[in-house]
Amino acid sequence: MTPFSGCPLCGEKAVEPYTADRLRTYWICSRCRLVFVPEKHHVSDAQEKARYDEHNNDLDDPGYRKFLxxxxxxxxxxxxxxxxxxxxxxxxxxxLAAMLREQGFDTAVYDKFYAPDGRVLEKTYDFITATEVLExxxxxxxxxxxxxxxxxxGGIFGIMTKLVKDKAAFDTWHYKRDPTHVCFFSVESLLWLGDFLRAQVEFIGSDTVLFYKAKTL
Structure with missing residues (x-):
């Protein structure tokens, strides 16, 4: 029995149990290799926001700027x-938006909790970023x-997310302990996504990836 209709990334029906801990079960897709948490383990919107409210994302924090x-x-x-x-x-x-503006690039923001103006999603952009979002x-x-x-x-989609290495590493991975983390990408998952989007994919470091959209479609 599958956790719901299939893989939340590619829609593949052939998914199977990957591992489990005392709080949640984790499944893996046979096609795109996404590891994901079934919907029954998803937290509520209120719980999700409460978790985000704990984050200290201060622009003036040198460590956070270095990370971004x-x-x-x-x-x-x-x-x-x-x-x-x-x-x-x-x-x-x-x-991140502030840092990009400092470099001369006008950057709009969207967040379902903190900047929920959906009108920005009706416009088009030369670049889109999603840092610590995909999970x-x-x-x-x-x-x-x-x-x-x-x-x-011709645009660029830039993402940052920690990547699944293998099951042994996943079982002791601190990243999966965050209850708001429900999708875990691997190199295989991101390469599948690149193929699906018909994008050129560039891996930069261990958790940063750029997807390049063709100039002509």
Whole structure:
């Protein structure tokens, strides 16, 4: 019996148990290799927001700026002058957007709790960022397809998320203990996503990835 209709990334019906702990079970997709938490273990919106309220995302924190620079620096080197973008899932302190603006790139923000103005999702952008967001998406296939649609031809989608290595590492992984983390990507998952989006994929470091949209479709 599958946990729900199938894989939340690719929709594949052939999913199977991956592992379990005392709080949740984890499944893996046979096609895209996404590891995910069944819907019955998802926390409520109120619980999710309460968890995010605990985060200290201070723009003036040198450590946090250094963390975000793992995406900001390579992205800025790729962007043309005057490019404008969207930071999706900006959280309570949209530090990345501020850092990108400092470099001359106009950056809008969206977050379902902290910046829920859906009008920004009706515009198009030269770049979109999602740092520490993908692991929270309950239906990543739907959300990522929507973001890709509003990315202009020739645009860049930059993400940061910790990646699944193997089952042995996953079983002791602190990352899976966060109750708001429900989808866990691997290199295989992101390569599948790149193929699905018909994007060029560039891995930068251990948790930073750029997806390049073709200039002509």
């Amino acid at each position: 620079s793992r995406l900001a620096e390579p992205l800025c080197k790729k962007l043309p002058f005057g490019a404008s973008g969207l930071d999706f899932g900006c959280g309570p302190g949209p530090a 929270h998406l309950r239906r990543p296939g739907k959300e990522l397809a929507r973001l890709w649609q509003i990315l202009r031809p």
